[in-house]
Amino acid sequence: MNHVLIDGPDHAEHTFIFAHGAGAGMEHDFMEDVAKRIAANGVRVVRFNFPYMVKRTEDGKKRPPDRAPKLLEAFEAVIENYASKNTVIGGKSMGGRMASHLSASPAIKGIACLGFPFHPPGKPEKDKGEHLASLTIPTLILQGERDTFGNRSELETYPLSDSVTLTFIPDGDHSFKPRKASGHTESENRQLAAENIVAFIQKVCA
Template identity: 80%
Template sequence: MSEFSEQRVLIDGPVSAEHTFIFAHGAGAGMEHDFMAEVAEMIADHGIRVVRFNFPYMVKRAEDGKKRPPDRAPKLLEAFKEVIAEYRTEKTVIGGKSMGGRMASHLADVEGLKGIACLGFPFHPPGKPEKDKGEHLADLSLSTLILQGERDTFGNRAELEGYRLSDKVTLTFIPDGDHSFKPRKASGHTETGNRQMAADHIAAFIKEVCQ
């Protein structure tokens, strides 16, 4: 039996789908969080198999209910690689929400991947733009999509104008969205609409890079 039991993995979409998206969670909430579940379902509606999983520290939280900080990057990356090895198909894109997307962006050299999709990339901690966590994005050699809320406190539209990115990276903004793409009521946009927009962008990206 695989190490990745049902407790660690959730799958949406057709089992025999042509395309696979391996979708990692953010630092504070696991694979079952509302954002993860809704976006996964929306992507799966495009006929894509979406694999969600919990990083080791979140598995422990699920077991004992105790909140704990994320594991160090090497442990997170190793866990991500294990899921990729287990669920990768010929047409696989990896990605994630916030921290999960940042971890995915460090795995561009994993053999067989077609692309990376990040939702709400944490370019810097809120209020600390000097602590840049996206410098490596200038050197990515794998097709990458970054979906960013225009008002994201981890890197908003104004801050990211002119940000140095590889020509393999496409940065797309979600209208009036915060870090989870939620807009203000007066904007005329909705949270569900923005999540659907993000899912549609990801599905189109997956099918494009996997041709």
């Protein structure tokens, strides 16, 4: 299968299949940096492009994301081809939301979402996370405290299943970038995210 990037050891004990967000593909700086930080802990990280992003890389034309059924079909194909005995799936924003709809896949042990898009910015009434209340598979959501797609104050009372762990990234926006005055750095927040994901993978695959 083309349009896949793999970091980490080929025969790693754990695999993380990592999907990109709506606006940028698998080679985006955030995706590459976080993947390499996770892989540095001995996890095999598999990145891939959804079909619309494959087309964009071929002709340079921006397109909106494919509809959910096509995105999920592409995600399932990657799971089928790259899952190992101990596999967690997840993604950035839209990629994480798609992963959360694949909880019934028998090949996976858990789901890790980075910046879950609970709603479009400024439109909290357009909720996209209702299904998180009924998830039964271990799920980690890493959310920037200032994320415009769902911030800390909005989410502290949000109905989540007992299987879902919500962890906030200090002063982070949708990509975990903090304000300079916060005393935190983007690199520190990305490292914190990677460490949380590695610990989660090790826990659910134990």
